[in-house]
Amino acid sequence: MTRRLMEGSEAMAEAAVASGCRFFAGYPMTPFTELLEHLARRLPEVGGVCINAESELEAVGMAWGALATGARAATGSTGQGLSLMQESFSEITLAELPLVVFNMARGQSDYFQATRGGGHGDYRHIVLAPMDIAEAVELTQLAFHLADRWRNPVLVYGDYLLAHTAEAVDVSPMTFAPLPPKDWAVDGSLGGTSRSRTVSSLGVGKVNRPGGGIPAHFEAVVPKQAAITAEEVRVETGFLDDAQHVVVAFGTPAKFVRYVVGQLRAEGVHVGFVRPISLWPFPYEAVAAAAEGVRSVMVFEINGGQMVDDVRIGVQGKAPVVSIGGISTDGSGFGVGPLLDVEVIRGRVEAVVSGQEVPA
Amino acid sequence: MTTVLTRGTVTIDVEGCKGCELCIPACPPRVLTMSAEVNGLGFRYPQLHAGCTGCRACLDMCPDFVFEVYKYDTPVELEVEQ
Amino acid sequence: MERELLLTGVGGQGVQLAAQVIGRAAAIDGRSVMVFGLYSGMMRGGSSDSTVVVADGPIQAPPIVSHSWSAIVMHHKYWAPMVPKLRPGAVVLLNSSLFEGDIDRQALQVFDVPVTDMAADLGNPMGAAMVMLGAYAGVTGLVRVEAAVQGMRESLPPYRQQHAAANERAIRAGAQAVEQLATPAWETAGADA
Amino acid sequence: MTAERSIVPTGSPPASAHRVAELTPDLLLTEEHQMCPGCGEPLALRVLLDTLSQLGVAQRTVAVMGIGCYTSFSGTMDLDLVQALHGRAPSVATGVKRMLPDRVVFTMQGDGDMVNEGLQEVVHTAARGESVTAVLLNNGVFGETGGHMTATSVIGQRTKNTLEGRDAEYHGHPIRIGDLLATLDGSAYVARGSVHNAGAVARTKRMVRRAFESQLRGEGFSFVEILTMCPTGWFVPTAEGPGYMDDTLGQVHTMGELKARPGGGPSDHASGALAPEARPGGGPSDHASGALAPEARPGGGPEGGVGR
Known part of the structure; x- marks a missing residue:
């Protein structure tokens, strides 16, 4: 095991890369900024993309698009920036997209935002709150796994101390249980075949293979919350x-x-x-x-x-x-x-x- | 009675028409008119008369995709009342 | 066992870099380490404090330390708030070139090291913090001097590597200027890993 | 005369004839939709889908849809598709394109979606030179909510919340989004067409084709604004929609290619490529200057007073 002294921001960025995250979009804000800096440097090195989005609204939208292609993707900010993203968080949850969100918060006053959300509708995010860098490295990787497992956003709740404290840590990829294939993702290949796919929060499929519409969609998405509650308490x-x-x-x-x-x-x-x-x-x-x-x-x-x-x-x-x-x-x-x-x-x-x- | 040289024709899905009339002025030879009767949805719909050229302007201007455009292999003479 | 080190100085003296170097050196020595820096927006002249915790197992202490085993004092300007955070008998390395004011030499084990003068004598006036961390490594063995040198090299970005040789001379000069392991941090030097 | 003229049967295809245009575009799963009579959006949809078919890119295309009446096309377009939030399609398309750089990615948004709610998204996406094609269906009105003013509604336009007509002093001025995007270095192709007559449809189809070709060449951001009729939201009879569009929206949001990369090949419009279409009865500037005449500006005359 090689341990290297890393600030929490860098360690979490490395953990995201180790998790296979290949897309990130964000907008600078203290104390989230360094996470963005590290991903801006690291993702291109591994063939990924990090976009300096022009606003938090755009950052979460970009991540949404990347997720729809089946990529592991994330966004983040501080709680203030996350306030701007809430509409998209709601809809991304209803679209069952595995978004990972980093809140490098200013203190702990975003607890309600994280656990109740400021968006509309019946949605919940898994929220993981590491206490130090070593745990942040584990929980970041777990976040990407749980997001895919449940097709539900996962929020990692950090703060200034986590972002700016350095620890000697080892960021090796962790092994998790196998995940089902992302057969719902779009890759553009099925146009004109009558089997084309739609990624939507509205529960609307194609006319030849209609979804259940909004009521049935909500009925399908919301019960996941009980299963998550039963299985993911830590x-x-x-x-x-x-x-x-x-x-x-x-x-x-x-x-x-x-x-x-x-x-x-x-x-x-x-x-x-x-x-x-x-x-x-x-x-x-x-x-x-x-x-x-x-x-x-x-x-x-x-x-x-x-x-x-x-x-x-x-x-x-x-x-x-x-x-x-x-x-x-x-x-x-x-x-x-x-x-x-x-x-x-x-x-x-x-x-x-x-x-x-x-x-x- | 007289005849008009007619190069093309269309099929019209009358029951799909919402009666917007955009096809009527779009037709360069002016061979579409609106019906007096209504379809099952209660809309008047276009009717074709002799002289169609098969130019597809009606199709391009139909929001409800009711036209399909054909060209005769050999132009036909269609009778028209004077 | 956990050993805490608080560093204080004014921005620009190299306090944050010294903390980083000690942190990397501790990792090289195979120990657990945590570094937390707090500094005001001004790069120079404002307060610059840092906390380092080194342990031979997982670190229990939170990043803001209330009871420290040791301290490095590069300047007296922001020294006063640090005094109550030192344990009785804490090891304090004092930059005697610049320090003015009171220090309780009964309650604390104070080592005076004129690191600013020494750095100037070495032709490396910006290297005072490196001299100090060499002295600290020498007095306490919290990190090995060789690990400190290696940690310093790893801490310098590529565009500052030209300073590595001068910094190494500073670290070694600091280490040689003090009584070796006068107050050892560990029962044995270096961890198993 | 019409009553007497013989009606040609149109119930089934004739013998000894060949089909020159199909009922339904290849990439539509059904011709049925719930748009109002006389709506221009299905016309724009046909233009778009026919172009994708003709370019042979349907099996490497991802559509990103905004929120408006046209959102119902999400279920009828036979394309891999991502449904975005109101205003956010350009950002979502950015994420798609960055992960699938060899695919054709386009957005479909209305004027409310793009120019109101999501203005900064399309501006920044264009400025980044994101290699996507944005299609704007611009009818100058929020159609889905029932006819309300948007950022492209023209001066004088009556909507449900500009009952006396859009007044520049009280409601502000319309945004010519195409002109705005054309000023940005990241935009490679910008054009404005319409579907208010068959000739305009044909010209618009060439614009859409050139926009996608620009994307395929990797030139940067491409944009086609298509003026569409909304007789319901304009409160005019369906048959009057094209004329109303030409007289109002068409006078402010003037049609033509606004920008094309020099390397993009000759324009189908030849000499008129970068100029607004000539129109009978005076150029567009006449009408525009009428709408924005000095006397209509604040303090310019008695009509300007709205109690502020």
């Missing part, structure tokens, strides 16, 4: 066996929380953690199990309180749910602020454990 837990308090966190802040929990455990404090790796499907069952018999379930997230809703759904009132995160940013707005500090987090956990108020 979560890490720790120290839950005799825990009296549980902290739930995701993404890079979860690495801080895990560290704090490890410290407190070493000092004999009965605290455990739950780290959702898939934000959708959310690990409700793991949260429910963790909440059994504990005195509190804390939620640490760098936003005004978003994942706490899902934690409450999981806890189902079995324990008090306490939000110990908050908005935390520096002047740049990139989401690295004073809350991302082991001592601060430790202080907030200890305050709850000791029954004090959480500092505002």
